[in-house]
Amino acid sequence: MPEDTTQEGSLRVYLGYAAGVGKTFKMLEEARQAREQGTDVVIGYFEPHGRQDTIEQSRGIEVVSRKAVLHRGHVFEEMDTEAVIKRHPQVSLVDELAHTNVPGSERTKRWEDVVLLLQNGISVWTTVNLQHLESLNDEILRTTGVRVRETIPDWLIREARELNLVDLPPDALLNRLRRGAVYQPEAVDRALEGFFREPSLVALRELALRQAAHEVEVRESPEPDRKTHEARQGLAVDQDRAAESSERILIYVSSHPSTAKLIRRAKRLSDYLHSDCIAVCLETRSIAHLPPGLRASLERHLGFARSLRIDTRVIEGVRDRATALVEFARMNQVSQIYISRSEIRTWQAFFRRSLVHRLVRLARDLRITVVHDQAKRSPGEGKA
Incomplete structure (x- = not known):
């Protein structure tokens, strides 16, 4: 049997401290630039949340059709990972990395879909907010009073080839929220009582800046052993x-x-x-x-x-x-x-x-x- 020589794709992560700071917009903007320079880019999954500026930024980029998943009598749409693999672009854009797929999907988490794309030689650009990092789960609860249920393992961020921090001052973000540029009007009041309280946003932003600085430090240090350890029986470690x-x-x-x-x-x-x-x-x-x-x-x-x-x-x-x-x-x-x-x-x-x-x-x-x-x-x- 011939050896599989497929080279894994690379991961680029756009990290923010809250929804609405501009992660998806920035990802699409850079994707358009890459496309103009000859890179084969497709949108594997994109969630515009009704934001017109973001929708405009996506125009002209090929979109891979989503997959319909039937759950409890309702039809939901998820990324069609297998269709993206079949199309096999150089880069696939995948919004909202921490998303949990609808029951009945091939994989439980969207980050697992991303790993599969990478393993098939497709580079992935993706977006995620700081609060979804598993190791920060308890700290986010202390900071905001909200327990985040959708998380991603830290090693996924650590193995990203590029980590881009997308930043916006909290007062500017709150202005965007109140104008309806982040969520639909009916969701604004609830957001202001949760993650979008100004003290919480300030703390989350500081945490994001520290996390990004730490990731830069890790990348500049000698390459650590990041491979999964095989479980071994007995008491002794090598x-x-x-x-x-x-x-x-x-x-x-x-x-x-x-x-x-x-x-x-x-x-x-x-x-x-x-x-x-x-x-x-x-x-x-x-x-x-x-x-x-x-x-x-x-x-x-x-x-x-x-x-x-x-x-x-x-x-x-x-x-x-x-x-x-x-x-x-x-x-x-x-x-x-x-x-x-x-x-x-x-x-x-x-x-x-x-x-x-x-x-x-x-x-x-x-x-x-x-x-x-x-x-x-x-x-x-x-x-x-």
Whole structure:
């Protein structure tokens, strides 16, 4: 069988801090310029939101027809990824990277469609807002009071060949919003009560500027190993790799609800430190024999870690979790351990506090970071 020599396409991301800053307009503007210079560009998916200036900017660029998806008696339109692959342009424009596809689509997330285009040798230019980065999910909730449900893994941004920050001062953005240039009039009041409060916009803009600066720093530093780690059984990590970084972060994965927050925080720190990150689950018996609810929570958290390209380990038959965790940490040259602790007073929380205290006693040479989880859901929590 002949070897597949298809060269992957490159990814260009237009990053903004909120809807309406001009990401799609900028992408279309540069696409028109590229097209005039002879680049074969098509629109794989474009969402104008009724903005006339953006619609005008798209004129003259070939549009690949969308795919109709039937869901619960209604017909929705999604990007026809297979049609884009068949057309095989040099560049496909794909708006709203964080979008969740309608149930019944071939892939769950639009970013998965983008990865498929890249794998088929098609370069992709795409748009996304800062709040959709998975590692920032908890920080966005603290800043805006809104829990963003549609997220993308940070590694996708990190692997982009180009990252273009599209910026607009908050007061100018608010003027655009009030004029109806961002959303339809009926949606303006709701937007002003959510993401579009001025203090939130100022904070989001600062966060976007910091994130963009960090990404530039990462690109200018020696190329890190960004490949997905293969999950391996047992305690040992390759010692050559262990010596490459002075920092290695270990995440203790449990069934506790705060584990997702724990994983995000540890992963974000490891990205900033350019260090390795390992997620470890320790169980006294086989996961397959755990109660269904407990097993589902563990598998969900392990899957979440893998989606962020964190190396995961499951160690079964452990007699003492604290001792096993410290032994694993020392064997793998871990410098920090992240563990969760709930504020809810239950026997499980009591056990977890005991585990934390034992870890502190056993691992005086390691830094232990305990992440608290709020018992009450934020009143503003919802989809964004």
